[in-house]
Amino acid sequence: MKRRTFFKFTTISVIALSSKISIAKTIEKNTLVVLDEIYEILFPKTSTMPSAKEFNAINYLLENINHKSFLDYDKNLIIQGTKDFISNFPDFLNLSKKEKKELIYSIVNTNDYAQTWISKLLTFGIEALFSDPIYGGNTSQVGWNSINHNIGYPRAKKRYGQKL
């Protein structure tokens, strides 16, 4: 992929993500950009629900994927799956929005590996949508608010059930 075209689609995302790059030691910048685009297809903005960007799906992944409680299997599936997707569809970022969506829809239920990988992305996308904002997703409780969720109290003061 040419550097120019890479930037064409990703300038905004790269700036937004740059401060987190060092945290996600195992996720390359290119992988993140592709993941960001895919998450927008998996969780688009609707009249009732926020988009993946709004609930900060990528940030959630970045802030949590390297925690010791994150299973190695899940981490590998997300990263390797995305790399394999890029290998198979090297021009993905050059496609139009409509074409990107059609591509993801065409593979999600026709290929076992793609389905397993996307299922895992959905799992962590849902975590980002509905977990306590302390984990880096669900920005300003946008996920909880969208479904009129009754929040449980007390809310987390520390991540991962750490003792106070």
Next chain:
Amino acid sequence: MMYDVCVIGSGAGAGPIIYELSKKGLKVCVLEKGDFYKRTDFSKDEIGAVRRSTYTPKLEDEYHTVEEFIDNEWKKFPTYDTGWDFWNGNLVGGSSNFMSGFFYRLKPDDFRLASRYGKIKDSNIVDWPISYDDMERYYDKVEKIIGVSGEVSDYEHQEPRSSQNFPYKALKDHPITKLIDKLSKELGFSIVKTPRAILSSDTQNRSACYYSNYCGSFGCSSGAKGSSREALILPALKTKNLTIITNANVIKLNTNKDKKISSAVYLNSQGNKKELKAKLFILAAQAIESSRLLLNSKDENFPNGVANNSSNVGKNLLSSSGGIVSGEFDKSSIPLNELMTPGLFVNRAIKDFYFTKEFKGGMAEMVFEHANPIRRANFFKWDQENSNNLLIGKELQDKLFKSFTTTKTLNMEIFADWTPNDNSFVSVDEKYKDINGIPVANIRIGTLKHDLEVSSFLAQKSIKLLKKMGAKNISSQINALPSSNLQAGGCRFGDDSKTSVLNKYCQAHEVKNLFVTDGSFMPTGGSVPFTFTIYANSFRIADYIKENYTKLIS
């Protein structure tokens, strides 16, 4: 230091012993595998409490193998591959911190199942060596000390009680109970209200339930839930006779020339081996891990594991057979604002079929799907029309919105007896070791066809009520798989040392100073969660030890 009593574990089977013996003045030391969390450490954080291994080991480090009968042979599957987690809470108070707390007693005929119904083919059903009458006053004691809220229901199988009422009035009911009660009557079902080990009013040290909407699977932030930690261990600490060593992973029991336990060997948080000496040992690490520890404690006195010269340790493991029947409710059955009322309990069960003329039945407990949204949303990612297909994009987003804002799922949790049999047991295998090099527990989960038939029978009753209530998308997932949080058996008690591990006081037949007081002792488990009975039995054993301590250590 030589302690009077060493207790391994601190959950429901350990708490009453710790409470009673420390109050008696004995120096008690608890070896707890996990950490000590205070009430204020708990929150309603779904990620921390439910979705990560916060209170349990990471399966990649410590796992079990589950042995299933596939293609005509038994095959072992490590749980780090399957994700089927049999850990339920490594922390002070154990899994009692996370229970939903519905507390049903066993009934008199649960103690004499073989006599009432005869022995089912291929089963190992036996009567208990004690009767309901022996246990009744301890059930009563649990209701008062642990704190049980409820209303005694009038139905055919209601067991005899020495106290007319529960010590705490019933918790508030969810509005859907009006619909349940009305239609249960029309179907001829009795209205059975669920007693819970959750306080409905304040006590001196614990606050009443505040209906947080996040109860089962979450630690309690008011102290209302009757965990072993809140109700027993915190009061026991005030005696100054109790020492708790946390992050102590017990890996072996040593015996001496008298074939008594001399010490417990444990790994501390740094992984260093330590040894603790005591005069009397209580094992209560939850059924599977208790059997594992005994089986791994091999020496010249006990080449097959401590208390296992009769080869009975690990045998006749029990869980609860059943599954779940679910139905979706929306405004067509009950006004939406009532349906969406958060926090309140359904507190109803179908118990008319607990015993039938021909066979032992069971019960169905009604509970709304837990409130935590991540777990629920993950079900919605699958297409209802074609469950092999994922939903993504607008279709997924619309389904999430519609499901969460207009529907609620009521589950009928089926509880049927798990019939003890030769293919339900715990063993250890040198081929499968945890991160510390200790053989893990292998859990063979064989069940009898009979159990599935009983569960299906109970499911039909549940479906009948759900249909009558106007539930939509009713689905039934009946299976004979164990519930990983419901564990009993493995060291059954009995009068015959050739066929049981423990005597009727849960003292090992082969080891005078060893008692096993978690659910391991149960020869049959009844059709209810085990926690209430484990608590009651542990109080019973505590009384026996208090009365006989000098003799027991001589």
